Each structure stands twice: as structure tokens, then as C-alpha cells.
Amino acid sequence: MALGDFAKLIKGITLIAGAATGSYWLGTTLFPGATRSGFESTRYEAVPVSASAQVAAGTVETAPRMNTAAATAAPVPTPAHAAAPAATPAPDPAPAEAGALPAADFTVHTQKPARPISDLIYGANFHAENAETHTTELAYPIVRWGGNHTSRYNWRANIANRGADCSSSTSLAANTNAPASP
């Protein structure tokens, strides 16, 4: 990070200290050095179940652990057991009981799903009138055809009227029947 950037960061922190809401979002514009470079590879520090107590004791949030060249040159300390030979069997191969999980920021309970998720939440609206920019072709489970023009669409004549909605090219004259095309 260049000195100038660092100055901006400090400025950002000062700003945030005075902000009434939130305390963490500086915004990328105030933090131009914050990109993914340096994060292309994350090292997963695999922790066997049996080592949970040590992990709990050793879990201290410090600098992010990166596996960049710099990080390799000056390795961040990792729990000793993480470097143990793969051949060494862990004494307790069974999944840990809920009460015996290692201390963590987030504990995911995989055994009792809370509820099924409807696939239909991953939907989008259809925007034919902006076809040049609305180009997504992902496998959305559902697409809605809606909006003001669909309140007044004649399917036999293929014509619509979007009322007083001024977002169309017929904006100056309100409430105009305008032929539709795909």
C-alpha cells in the first residue's frame, strides 16, 4: 500500500469514528488498496476434532492469513497440529457432538436442517424493453413478466399502455397505447 493510500485509510477511519451508523464500511473508494490480490489462495487450516481444545486456546484474530509469496517468506504462525503428517491418525474420527465443537466464529449445524429453501427465490424480472442491457441468461428458476405495462396489455393486438409511468420512450405523452415487440 502506498503512503498516500494509507493516509486515505486513516482519513476513512476518522470519518467512520464520527459516523452515527455502522462502524466498519469505509467504502472501496476510500480504500483503493483493498482488492483481492494477495487472496488468490486461502490456506485452510484443517483442525482435527481431537485438537479442539488447543484450537480454542490458539484462536486469536490477528492479520489475515495469506498464502502469498510474502506470507510464505514470513509464515504466519499456525497451530502445531496442522503440520502433523497426514498419516498420523486422529484419535477420534467420529463427527464431534454439538457440545464438543471447537470454539469458532461460526458453527454450522449440518445435521438438522432448519427448513427447505424454495428455488423460486432466485428469480428475476423480464425486461424486453431494455434488451440491449438486460442480457443475463442464467438458469433463473422463475422469471416474472410484470410492471405497469402488464396492467394494460392486449394480447390479441400486442399493445400495452404503461399509464403515467415515465420510464418509457413515450414519456411525454402520458397514458399512451404503444405497440409492443419482443
Place this chain on the structure above:
Amino acid sequence: MSIADHVILANKSAGRDVLFTLPMLGWIPKDGEKRWAFSVKKYGAQQKTEPYDTDAGNGLKPSGETLTGNDPEDTSMRISPDWHVAWLAHMREILGGKTAANGGMRFFALDNEPDLWSSTHRDLRQGDAQLKTVAVGRDELWGRTVAYATALKKADPALQITGPVVGTWCGYFGSGEDIYDADGDCKTGGDRTSHEGLPFLQWYLRQICAHEKKTGLRLVDYLDVHYYPEDLDLRAETAPVARDRLERVRALYDAGFQDPSWIRDAVQLIPRLRGWIAAECPGTKLAVTEYRFGYENDSLSSTLAQAEALLVFGRDGVDLATTWGEIKSGGLYEGAFRLFLDYDGQGANARSGQSLRVEEPKGVKPERDPVLSYAIGVEKRVLVYLLNKSPLPRTKRLALDAGLSNARQFVLDTTGLAKTKIEAPSLDGRVTSLSVSLPPASMTLVELTP
């Protein structure tokens, strides 16, 4: 091909379902000609006219006063539910005879934003002698709902119908009449007082179940609303706006989040609506068919807010949702959906998922922690989504109650959605804890398999 047929065929052939809006205003354009509601020749001089059609006015007198008393038949003709029954038959025909039960058109919405009809479609409302009020009251809206939904369900009993598709926070509480009456407060109004004093959506739900009890027919399957954050710049990407935007996702679920807009209340959209459903008409599903936290396709905060909204919808039990606004192919914004629909570019997705509980240490205040976590189980895969709202990198330790063997990681940030390398995870089926580095302002997806 008509635009409607194109929407149906293009999406159905691509395997996408369609939620199709049907008009319920009672008027549609009367023919294929270009026609306008406020003719200068007929109704006098107006503030603005169309450049190439100086007869087509904007419905405002030169003084700015609203032009009233126009004739809806200048542009439109009356229709009844028969119109829709014929339309359904046409849709069935273009889909090779398929009905809702066997892959045909299944989802239909009862029009769009009736709370705003008296302004959006005032040319039809103010000149219709058959109407008692220009804005829509509860009795009128419910009368139309019964007429249209009954005809549709008789034509195809397997249809899934959504309503009332209200457009605004005010529309959750007040009918169009309540919103446009003189007192300036959408939570009170004569129409509400004369209908058990209930918020509009709660009253509407009560009618759905009362009607079902009486007739055996379920008219509306999904309670359908729109949600847009109020007093939020949906275009800018300055640091304060970006921070505000990411906070606003909390309006979807957090009873402790006082909306910073004029609303001055906790929106708590999903619990509020699910509470009304539970109280009045259990079994009704919940649909949010327009919402967006920011429009720009290259806006990182809009993209992250969109991705988090999808996670909240899944976790908190929304049944159907469709985002509003354009999505560019390959754009940053599309990445918010790609995280769930095709995160590795090879078709891996979160479909048929189960929401998994994520526990945080006691005493953590989510509103003060810039990292939020969500998890989805898909058969034996576990997908953990970690949102880092901070412009600083973070490291978080994850624990699972099951052993893991394989991990892949994908990151969505300013550079788009990409797989990131994992070095020697040495996961051997016994590992239950790992430490994850989160880039600044990003969403990280960790895919774990046993």
C-alpha cells in the same frame, strides 16, 4: 410473435418458470393503434406534448393542475374474466396443450401495484362512471380478486395465483383509498376503519381464508408484495451510500433495525408478513416480486446486498422472489445470482437446498460485526456464505458438526466471481474446523463435502 408469447416460449424452452401478470383493472387498449388518453384537441392545452404528436398531452393543464373527466374509451375497452380464460387457452395452445399440472403456465399474478392505480392509471380511474372512487378501496379490490381468480382457477385448478402485488410500504397498511384520502397518513383512513381496522394485507389474508372456508376454493396462493428501500440512492456508490445500502438488507428480517427513512419504524418485512399470514391465513406462501437495493450492474454494494437478500429469503422462508432491474450478462451484479445458480461455471448450484443453522458465539451483535454468515445444505454438500462488509480483510474460523473431506472456495468482489485456490486442505473426513480468509468487501462461498 407477440411480446407475451415471446416471454412464455423463450423462458419455458430454457427451463425457467414464468410468473405472468394478468390485468385486473378492467380496461385494456382497445386495438392495435397508437392512442393517447389526453388529446389536446379534445381536452384543451396541456403542459407538455409529445414532440412528434402535438395532440398527445401529458394530462396536466398549463397551470400544472390535473386534467380530469377524460373518457377511458379514447384508448381502452372494458374486459371481463372471459378475456383471461381465452388467453389461458391460447397459452396452452402455444405450449403444445400443456396445463399447469404438466409443465404449462402455472404462476399468475393478479395485476400490479393497485395501491398506485389512481396515479399510474388515473386516465382509466377518474373517467369511469362505474367506479365509486378513483383510488381502489378494499371492497373493489377484493371483488375483482374474486371475479378474476375464480375464473382462472376454474379454467385450470392447478394454477398458483399471487396477489395483491402492492407496490409500497403504505400499501401494506392502507388500501389505495386510505393512501389517497385527505389525512396524509397511510396507516389510517376511512376504508380501514370500516373494514375491522386491519392493515390492508392482514385484511386481505383474512378474506382469502374466509372465502376458502365458505366455497372450498383457494383464490390466492401467494401473498405478493414489492419492497424497495425508502430514501436510499439506488444509483450512487459513494462510501456512505454503499454502507447504508448494505445495512438496509436488515429491513428484511431485523426487528431491531429502525429504518433510517421517513418510515421511522422497523420494517422487518419477512417476519411482519409471515406473522400476518400465520394469524389470518396459514398456508399462504410469501412472494416478493419486485425488490432491489441498487440498480447499477457494476456496483459492488448493490451486488453484495442482492446476494445477502437471497440468503435471507432462503433462511427466513420467502417462497418466491424476483429482483427488479436489468442484469447484464457477465456483469458484477449477475454474480450475486451466479453464487446460487452456477457458482463454478460448470452448473454447481444451491438449488433444492435446506437452510442450515449457523450459530454465533453469545454476545456477538450482528449489526456491529461486518461479517455475516449463512449456510445451505444441498444433499451432502454444505455451502457456507460469508459476507464481509468491511473494506478490510477478515479471518473467520468456521466449525461444523460433521467431518469434511473436500473444500472449494469462490469469492465475489470487485473483480467478479471467481474460484480461489485452496492450498493443501488435508481434509480427510475428520476435519470439523477451518479458518477462512475473507477479502475486503466480498462474499466468499466455501463449498464443503464429506
